[in-house]
Amino acid sequence: MLTSARPIARRRALAAAGTAVVLTLTLAACGSSTNSSSMPGMDHSAKASSASVSPSTDDMPGMDHMAAGNGLTDNTDGYRLTSKDMALAAGKQTPYPFTVTGPDGKPVTAFAVDQTKRMHFYAIRSDLSGFQHIHPTMAADGTWNADLASLAPGSWRVFASFRPDSGAGKGTAFVLSRTVTVPGTGTETPLPAAARTAEVDGYTVTVNGEPMAGMAHPMTVTITKDGKPVTGLEPYLDTYAHLTAFHQGDTAFAHLHPTTKVNGDHGGPELSFNAELPTSGNWRLFLQFQTAGTLHTAALTLNVG
CATH class of the missing domain: 2.60.40.1930 (Macroglobulin (MG2) domain)
Incomplete structure (x- = not known):
């Protein structure tokens, strides 16, 4: 009895060990799949992105810092893009006044020079036509004024790209945006086909x-x-x-x-x-x-x- 039991016990031990190895590999694989921050094209939280991506891009020329995000919000980390103008006139040059407020709620007046300018301002129509890139001027109270060229009727989004030169966000790249409406009858321009x-x-x-x-x-x-x-x-x-x-x-x-x-x-x-x-x-x-x-x-x- 004892002689025949030993091989059985040994086989059971080997099977258990094999199961443990398979389980360990499975858990390792599951652990790898949950670490999606290293997988390109995945959607991550802002916290994960800033922790795992930003440091690696800071020293790479030709790339913007991930802290700037995709620009589809008017506030990030306490900084907010504000403007009293929700609508702009069509067909003529139009001023767009705006302010960037900091975490303390006060207008930011200290901006770092980035590519020779302290503020880069963009406007794009919802159909991706009518692109404008402007370098606005700032008054002493922190109010910026962007002189937009003639706008076609429709929905537009305006972006402010900047780096504070003081405060909690000093040196951080921000891109904030707001939508504005240009009243009137307009037609949507079809997006041109992909081309090289x-x-x-x-x-x-x-x-x-x-x-x-x-x-x-x-x-x-x-x-x-x-x-x-x-x-x-x-x-x-x-x-x-x-x-x-x-x-x-x-x-x-x-x-x-x-x-x-x-x-x-x-x-x-x-x-x-x-x-x-x-x-x-x-x-x-x-x-x-x-x-x-x-x-x-x-x-x-x-x-x-």
Whole structure:
């Protein structure tokens, strides 16, 4: 009896050990799957994003800090974008006054210089047409005034991009936004199909690369004119190009800067980017570059997988 029982007991022990190994691997796999902060394209809470993503992007040129988020809120970490204007006139230049208040509820008046400006202000129509990028002026009391060019009737979203130079948010990149209505009868402009090239003022802009949602991915922009490479790009906002992107459907915001080193008025023809667009779908890209003192804005639709 004792002789025959020993192999049985041994087999049971080995089976139990095997079960334990399988269980351990299963738990490890479950633990890995719950750590979604390392998985590109996943939706995370603001707390998880700031803890796991921001530090890794701070030292990477050409990328915005994740603290800026997608810009689809008028308040973050106690900072709020406020304005008394909920509607703006159509068909003419229109001033848009606004204020950024801090965690203490008071208007912020100290802003750090970012790309030669203390405030970058954007306007985009809900159909992703009518893009405007403005550098407003601030009064001593902290009231900013953005002079918007003629607006077509419809729903618009305006964005303020800035870095406080004092207080709890000192040095942090913020992008806050509000929606405004332009009264009147307007028609929605269909989003142009995704394309790799765009024409503006005789220049051809070509985008190469396959950005994936939530991942930093190399992307290049090449600028030519009459089939010849352009090598006379001038610095604009301390770089050779400024690229702003808006997501179709919710107008989520992102903006990217070239990693290409600035060397006088000799930029181009190719500019490199670390492109990180947070969600999949169609993005409308607006690339601004300067030649011979003239600013050009090229627009194209990019599909992100």
